[in-house]
Amino acid sequence: MNMNNKELLARRDKALPRGAATALPVFVKKATGSEIWDVEGNHYVDFASGIAVNNTGNLHPKVVEAIEAQLKSYAHIGFPVLSCEPYVRLCERLIELAPISDAKATLFTTGAEATENAVKVARYYTGRQGVVTFTGSFHGRTQLALAMTGKVQPLRTGVTPSQAGVYQVPFPIEHHGTSEQDSLKALDHLFRATISPDQVAAIVIEPVQGEGGFYQASPAFMQALRKICDDHGICFVVDEVQSGFGRTGKFFATEHAGVQPDLIAIGKAMGGGLPLSGLIGRSEVIDAPPPGFLGGTFAGNPLACAAANAVLDVIESEGLLARANAIGQKIQSFLTDLKGAAGVLPLGDIRGLGAMVAFEIVSEAGTHTPDADATKRVAAKAKELGLLLLPCGYYGNTIRVSAPLTITDEILETGLSRLAGALKA
Known part of the structure; x- marks a missing residue:
């Protein structure tokens, strides 16, 4: 036709x-x-x-070959019901690649699931509710992720996200009038006037903003945020959904900054075109929630995991x-x-x-x-x-x-x- x-x-x-x-x-x-x-x-x-x-x-070709081989065995099992080796192998490889000492990983389907689960884990681990994100950020279209997203048009046009405890501070863009010191000062004002840092579970940042315009958080700025999180017992969460898997010349963009986050949200390129996302975290943090707290029906689908393992092979071999x-x-x-x-x-x-x-x-x-x-x-x-x-x-x-x-x-x-x-x- x-x-x-x-x-x-x-x-x-x-x-x-x-x-x-x-x-x-x-x-x-x-x-x-x-x-x-x-x-x-x-x-x-x-x-x-x-x-x-x-x-x-x-x-x-290597990704297609991996999907075809997996499809001959099984396409779906539901990881909350039965385990599969490609899922475990992928997590083993991710924690080896992540800039986190003593890490564990789990898988989801979409980037929004990854960012929302990062906040969910941080809130459970800290016993706090507050979340700080940055203007220009994009963390997803579901309700909490949308509240975290720091751009109104067109995602939040006519909609006020009903998520208490989410706050935004300016992302530093020097040539548009916001210095790193301006951003840190705004964060200090937020802590002094709006929410005490001992009520904040997570500071969430994209090392390189995606939808926001590929603006980069400098190593010094990332290091300053890491110190603030350490000083106040806040989880430092990086959203690498768009910047990960080799896009910036390192496997994770966070590596350019020389810092270790507590949690890394990942997605997009990892599945080689199939829907797959994940969360990598410091073991003490990501291990805190009880069994059944993390997962989903299609989370870590075997075909997507097979594709992702092939993606890792291609990134290395080529x-x-x-x-x-x-x-x-x-x-x-x-x-x-x-x-x-x-x-x-x-x-x-x-x-x-x-x-x-x-x-x-x-x-x-x-x-x-x-x-x-x-x-x-x-x-x-x-x-x-x-x-x-x-x-x-x-x-x-x-x-x-x-x-x-x-x-x-x-x-x-x-x-x-x-x-x-x-x-x-």
């Missing part, structure tokens, strides 16, 4: 609620590696990676941490050369950690004044040119570049050429 994007979009709009939005009106027919073809045969270079999921590309750094350097160099060139939209801050690269579009060269409308137009133009880009950011003016870590130099060059076309004034 011949299909086109317009006809399928009409069917989609009739069957789905408008709240279930999709950024681009494109229906996929085939995807492999770093390339996607839609139902009309149009070709796209994938600089979105399914929102940083396809770090090992789409349908990596040297994807070094590859992430090489990709990131190439993209940042390209953007730096493009900035200020004749006939190019004005670009603001360019930043990146490994292959987690972003740049801002501004209203006037030499300023940091956000231009969110131009940013939307760039993403739309990129789509017309055959490049998938995702806008994001606290100010709506950031374009993130999350190419698969397995992307070839040739396809990367093609994507960058199309990006240059999308940025023409």
